[in-house]
Amino acid sequence: MKFKRQLFGFMDMLRFKKLVPNRREALAGGSPSPLPKSYRVNDLAKRLHPGEMAVELTGIRPLTAGMTELTFRRLDGDAFPFFRAGQYVSLRGQVGESLVSRPYSIASSPREALENKLVLGVEDAGFFSGYLGREARAGDRFAMTEPSGEFHYETLRDKKRIACIAGGAGITPFLSMAKSMAEGDEDYEMTLFYGARTEDRIAFKAELDALAEKGLRVVYVLSDEEKTGYEHGFVSARLLEKYVDIRDVTFFLCGPKAMYDFVLKELAPYGLPVKAVRKDATFCGDLPLENPRTFRLTAHIRDRVYTVEARENETLLTALERSGIPAPNKCRAGGCGYCHSRWIRGEYRIAEGRDGRREADRKFGWIHPCVTYPLGDMEIDVPPAE
Amino acid sequence: MEQHTAKAYDVVVIGAGNGGLTAAIRVLQGGYSCLLLEKHNLPGGFATSFKRGRFEFEASLHELNDFGSPEEPGDIRTLFRDLGVEDKIDWIRIPEAYHLITTDKTYDCEMPFGVDAFINKMEQYVPGSRKSMTDFFDLCNEVRDAQTYSNSVNGNTDSAYMKAHFPNFIKAGSYSVNEVLESLRMPQAARDILNAYWCYLGVDCDRMSFLHYGSMVIRYITRDAWMPRLRSHEISMAMDQRIRELGGDIWYHSEAEKILVDGNGAITGVRLADGTVIPTRHVIANCSPHLVFGKLLEEKAVTEQMVRATNARTFAGRGFSLFLGLNKSAEELGIKSHNYFIYDTADSVKQYDLMRKVETNHVQATVCLNNAYPGCSPEGTCMMYFTTMFMSDDWGNVGETDYFKAKDRVADDMITVFERETGCQIREAIEEIAVASPTTYARYCGHPQGVIYGYETAEWDSLMPRMMMMAEDARLFPGLRFAGGWAMRSSGYSSAYVSGDLSGRQTVGDLKREAK
Numbered sequence: 044m045k046f047k048r049q050l051f052g053f054m055d056m057l058r059f060k061k062l063v064p065n066r067r068e069a070l071a072g073g074s075p076s077p078l079p080k081s082y083r084v085n086d087l088a089k090r091l092h093p094g095e096m097a098v099e100l101t102g103i104r105p106l107t108a109g110m111t112e113l114t115f116r117r118l119d120g121d122a123f124p125f126f127r128a129g130q131y132v133s134l135r136g137q138v139g140e141s142l143v144s145r146p147y148s149i150a151s152s153p154r155e156a157l158e159n160k161l162v163l164g165v166e167d168a169g170f171f172s173g174y175l176g177r178e179a180r181a182g183d184r185f186a187m188t189e190p191s192g193e194f195h196y197e198t199l200r201d202k203k204r205i206a207c208i209a210g211g212a213g214i215t216p217f218l219s220m221a222k223s224m225a226e227g228d229e230d231y232e233m234t235l236f237y238g239a240r241t242e243d244r245i246a247f248k249a250e251l252d253a254l255a256e257k258g259l260r261v262v263y264v265l266s267d268e269e270k271t272g273y274e275h276g277f278v279s280a281r282l283l284e285k286y287v288d289i290r291d292v293t294f295f296l297c298g299p300k301a302m303y304d305f306v307l308k309e310l311a312p313y314g315l316p317v318k319a320v321r322k323d324a325t326f327c328g329d330l331p332l333e334n335p336r337t338f339r340l341t342a343h344i345r346d347r348v349y350t351v352e353a354r355e356n357e358t359l360l361t362a363l364e365r366s367g368i369p370a371p372n373k374c375r376a377g378g379c380g381y382c383h384s385r386w387i388r389g390e391y392r393i394a395e396g397r398d399g400r401r402e403a404d405r406k407f408g409w410i411h412p413c414v415t416y417p418l419g420d421m422e423i424d425v426p427p428a429e
Numbered sequence: 430m431e432q433h434t435a436k437a438y439d440v441v442v443i444g445a446g447n448g449g450l451t452a453a454i455r456v457l458q459g460g461y462s463c464l465l466l467e468k469h470n471l472p473g474g475f476a477t478s479f480k481r482g483r484f485e486f487e488a489s490l491h492e493l494n495d496f497g498s499p500e501e502p503g504d505i506r507t508l509f510r511d512l513g514v515e516d517k518i519d520w521i522r523i524p525e526a527y528h529l530i531t532t533d534k535t536y537d538c539e540m541p542f543g544v545d546a547f548i549n550k551m552e553q554y555v556p557g558s559r560k561s562m563t564d565f566f567d568l569c570n571e572v573r574d575a576q577t578y579s580n581s582v583n584g585n586t587d588s589a590y591m592k593a594h595f596p597n598f599i600k601a602g603s604y605s606v607n608e609v610l611e612s613l614r615m616p617q618a619a620r621d622i623l624n625a626y627w628c629y630l631g632v633d634c635d636r637m638s639f640l641h642y643g644s645m646v647i648r649y650i651t652r653d654a655w656m657p658r659l660r661s662h663e664i665s666m667a668m669d670q671r672i673r674e675l676g677g678d679i680w681y682h683s684e685a686e687k688i689l690v691d692g693n694g695a696i697t698g699v700r701l702a703d704g705t706v707i708p709t710r711h712v713i714a715n716c717s718p719h720l721v722f723g724k725l726l727e728e729k730a731v732t733e734q735m736v737r738a739t740n741a742r743t744f745a746g747r748g749f750s751l752f753l754g755l756n757k758s759a760e761e762l763g764i765k766s767h768n769y770f771i772y773d774t775a776d777s778v779k780q781y782d783l784m785r786k787v788e789t790n791h792v793q794a795t796v797c798l799n800n801a802y803p804g805c806s807p808e809g810t811c812m813m814y815f816t817t818m819f820m821s822d823d824w825g826n827v828g829e830t831d832y833f834k835a836k837d838r839v840a841d842d843m844i845t846v847f848e849r850e851t852g853c854q855i856r857e858a859i860e861e862i863a864v865a866s867p868t869t870y871a872r873y874c875g876h877p878q879g880v881i882y883g884y885e886t887a888e889w890d891s892l893m894p895r896m897m898m899m900a901e902d903a904r905l906f907p908g909l910r911f912a913g914g915w916a917m918r919s920s921g922y923s924s925a926y927v928s929g930d931l932s933g934r935q936t937v938g939d940l941k942r943e944a945k
Contacts, residue, residue, distance in 0.1 A: 044567045046597040048604060048612040056592075058603035066894040067901075073741025075733055078723030083825035084747070084879045088872035090829055125829045157830070193481065198837045199844065200859045228830070316756055317482070318860040345680050345705075346435050371470065371682060378480070383470050383681075401478050401485055403663040407670055426470050426682035427703075 091124050091189075095429040098134075098161070098187045100179055106246040109167045110212055111176040112150070115187065116159045123156035128223035129195030129216045129295070129323075133373050134163070135186040136171070136179075142364040143171040146326060146375055148297065149190060150215040150247070152222035156190075164246060166212035169328070188373050194295070194323040196220065196231050201293035202319075206286075208236045208278050208306055210298025211244070216323060217297065218247050218254075225257040234260040234287050236278045238302065240267040262286055278302075280309040289313055297323040324376035327394050327414045330356040341422040342368065343387075359384075359391075359412035359423065369428035370412065377414035382425075386410045389421030437708035438464040438678075440936055441699045443685045443725070444715030446474025446874070447925035448913030448932070450668040452713045454512045455933025457675035461940055464707060465672060466699065468684035473665030474715070474874050474913070475881065476922065481861035483807050484754035487814060488865075489881075490661040491629075491768060491796050492523045492654035494645065494923050503652035505923050508930055513674075517667035519658040521802045526649060528766035529625040530850045531775050532791065538622050539766065542653045551619055561615035565623070568609070569647035571598050572640055583935075584899045598640070602893055606634035606642045621775035628770060628794055629921065631746040631818055631882045633781035638891035641919075648923075658802060661922075688712055688721070688909070690730040696908040711939065713932050715913040718742075719877050726906075735905055742890060745882030745920065746784075746818025747867040751840045754861030759799045759811040763853045767800040769793070771850055785821040787839065791846050792817050810860070815843045822878050824867045836864040882921075883914035892919060903935070910936055 049055050102114035117123050126149065135144035151162035167176040194216060196205065207217045214237055223229045239245050242265060251261050264274040264282065274282055283289055290313065296303055303322055310320065332355060340353035340362050353362035360382060363370045373381040377397035386408045397414040404410075412425065440456045442449045445467035456463040471477055475489040497503035502510065509515040526540040526547070538554050541547060548562045575595040579586050591599060601609050606627075610620045624634050626646055634642070657663040672679055687700040698708040714721050722735045755762065771793045774780050784790045799811040806812045817839075827835045844856055867879025886892050895902075895917045902917065903910055914920035916928035 044564045044597065046568055046601045046609075046612065048600070048608065052596075052600055055600035055603070059599045062603055062889075062891075062894040063897050065889045066898060069889040070738040070741050071734070073737035073739065075737055076740065078719055078736055078739055079877070080724065082871070082877045083822065084867045085871040085875070085877065087825075087827070087829065087832070088868045088879075091832060091868065092872050125832065127833055153830075197862050198834075199840055199856070200862045228833075316860070318756060345683065346678075380480070381470060399480060401480060401659070401662050403478070403659040403666045406659060406663070407666040409666070426680070429682065 096187045100183045113163045115161045122159040123161045125153045126190035127195040128219040130190040130192045133188040145171045148216035150218045154226050164215040204232045204292045206292040207295045210238050210302035213298030221254045221259045236262045238264040294320040332356040338417045339420045343424040353417045370425050371428045375413045382413045385424035387422040390418035435707045438462045440711040441709040442713045445472040446715045446913045448929035449715030451926050451929025452912045452933035457677045459937030463677045465679045466683045470681045472669045476661035476665045478660035478662040486752045487660040495648035496655040497652035514667045520655045523654040528769045530771045555619040558619035561613045564613050569643040572643045606637050606639050609639040625770045627777045632887045633777040635778045636887040641892040688726045690727045694730040717915040742884040744880045745885040747879045748870050748881035750865040751815040752863040753813045755858040756860040757858045764797045769795040787823045840864050886919045
């Protein structure tokens with residue numbers, strides 16, 4: 044073929060010759076005004092995803108015998124970011140020589156975040172939560188990750204009606220979800236089943252009753268006590284049937300493992316699709332081992348090398364933190380991938396059902412230290428914490 | 430971590446995207462030390478994956494063009510072979526070229542790979558198109574040969590040689606896609622169908638250089654497209670591993686904050702946000718010149734020429750993607766194609782204009798990965814991803830409290846359009862969903878305004894003059910070269926790898942010259 048566009052071929056060639064001079068001229072003719080220092084879309088990304096935040100504890104309130112409400116304000120910004128109700132933050136502090144971080148669901152609403160207020164409800168159950176409940180004081184400072192997680196309503200996926208089932212401290216994300224609905228940011232219709240052993244174990248009752256005036260349906264379920272105004276027993280299928288059409292709701296579950304097991308067993312006969320039941324992730328703690336062995340863990344962080352002791356029953360992340368070495372983490376449940384680290388050598392095991400790694404991570408030998416326990420001396424390469 | 434000075438490296442690469450990873454391997458293969466810095470905790474930039482429930486989603490790759498089979502490798506497979514990563518990755522072949530649908534009901538066409546098959550199918554859809562289509566592919570072949578020659582001499586082409594061997598390349602070289610196809614007397618309908626790939630380059634066919642488009646189409650059609658089995662994350666992890674095998678270092682969670690210079694304006698190092706300084710005299714930036722000259726480079730080294738040359742350029746498309754994990758198989762849902770292009774109109778100029786506004790943009794390039802790789806999700810499920818671009822900063826008008834709803838509105842429209850145009854009902858089957866907006870791209874990759882395609886390769890800034898000015902552009906700031914979607918080869922996976930290859934090898938050349 045012979046390509047030609049203009050009458051004479053050489054004119055096409057001449058045009059080609061001008062490509063470079065044209066571009067040279069255009070580049071030299073650009074505006075001399077300074078290049079932008081910021082861009083709107085990037086500014087919004089920074090507001091929604093500020094990364095780690097410096098926060099101050101501003102209020103402490105006992106909720107029930109075993110649960111404490113902690114209120115925070117952000118120090119390194121005007122306000123907390125807007126988030127999706129149901130999400131969590133990870134709080135990091137120093138207890139003695141150790142660094143400790145734990146994920147907690149947010150109890151306050153996304154709108155309250157914009158007023159620089161973020162509330163957590165912490166169950167006095169472990170090392171850090173015990174410390175927070177007993178020793179933390181207003182004015183104490185902590186590091187907090189940005190709100191994260193996929194345990195929230197999805198408008199295009201979930202049913203218009205949702206049934207939320209809370210056990211114990213699992214009430215916190217649902218308080219946020221109920222508030223967010225009342226504030227007009229979510230358009231689901233929410234029925235909340237809140238199970239506790241006794242009435243005095245019900246946290247946030249005044250708040251929930253007030254939200255019931257604004258559209259929330261709340262059903263309190265006491266297992267160890269019979270009282271008027273409360274259902275008695277467990278959140279069984281029969282109880283659920285009284286209030287919702289099980290096949291026409293999306294379930295959201297947050298609570299202890301025993302509660303998940305019970306509710307899932309109750310729902311099994313209905314043959315609901317996987318998408319109909321969403322469960323919040325739970326913290327991956329120590330393994331119940333008698334006489335756990337102790338190994339050496341060598342961790343490379345950029346151009347530094349740390350060697351610490353790591354117990355057989357604790358995750359690699361916990362071992363690092365126990366020695367005061369900060370490592371990135373958020374969910375501590377194996378799923379978010381934020382602690383993504385390179386395995387170099389040594390045997391390990393991953394907590395059952397918590398291997399949230401990508402397929403190529405497994406192929407190329409990467410691990411999530413938040414759910415990985417040592418089975419011998421190990422060497423890993425960890426990214427620095429923020 | 431307290432402030433300290435790290436050991437010195439011959440080269441520091443900023444950004445572990447496709448360009449940065451490739452460049453780092455090239456520097457190491459050249460025998461020089463290299464540190465790769467990445468602000469995120471993963472390599473790859475857009476070349477990554479993420480998990481939701483029982484699905485692992487591909488973040489961005491639709492198909493890797495110019496790859497070819499092991500026996501007849503394309504340029505990119507050859508590059509991967511040279512880099513030493515080809516065998517670290519399991520590859521799967523993409524079954525068909527594309528399925529074009531326009532919502533004005535003008536077109537619903539499925540196009541195959543292979544020049545003869547493509548021409549025959551076109552003749553079926555548009556009788557009388559054979560001659561012009563044959564001419565088109567002849568011309569494209571010459572374009573590819575000319576580019577191969579140009580690459581072999583590192584862009585320093587001999588004018589007489591070019592005229593003697595590639596006259597059609599030169600004669601067509603200054604024209605747009607539409608101008609050339611018109612000169613080939615291609616029937617309008619054939620042009621419309623042929624131009625379907627335009628959204629992969631993000632510039633309408635009145636302003637897109639024919640050389641750019643032609644060289645891409647020929648690479649897709651003649652050397653089928655492939656992709657890695659474990660999503661593009663597999664490529665990124667393979668490159669990470671290769672860099673370490675070659676003795677290179679990679680620091681994740683390590684955002685470069687400043688490129689440091691001495692009194693003469695020569696690079697002395699890179700400083701991280703926590704104050705750590707890495708001494709070096711060579712930087713390869715896998716990020717935008719807007720970011721480098723506007724923020725990263727110490728101000729005393731920023732010249733008016735740099736500012737003008739950067740301001741002169743136009744941002745390309747801002748990305749938006751929807752990812753769906755469906756609880757039925759592609760077969761049950763009736764999704765037959767791997768790769769759909771759904772436009773309002775086949776007129777790319779009109780379509781480009783509609784894409785300026787979030788409200789009027791209904792374009793989608795949609796992939797059902799199971800139709801290329803059935804095992805990518807559990808039995809009885811399938812995965813889809815839908816991508817579009819906004820050709821202005823309209824998304825910047827979205828406020829913080831409307832953000833989640835704004836994402837849902839666009840995603841909702843994508844589902845509605847797909848269901849309406851293909852007749853496949855997918856909404857009820859949604860088990861997992863994720864949405865990435867320009868804000869998401871800005872968050873993870875730091876690109877201004879969430880741009881995913883670098884600078885527009887339109888008119889004066891099209892691919893050919895960029896390539897011809899490669900050496901001249903690099904003189905803007907000695908010691909600094911660019912790789913990735915913002916560099917000379919513009920955006921897209923294959924282009925980003927090639928730019929990393931070029932900048933990596935050229936930096937090796939710089940170091941060798943210095944040593945003399």
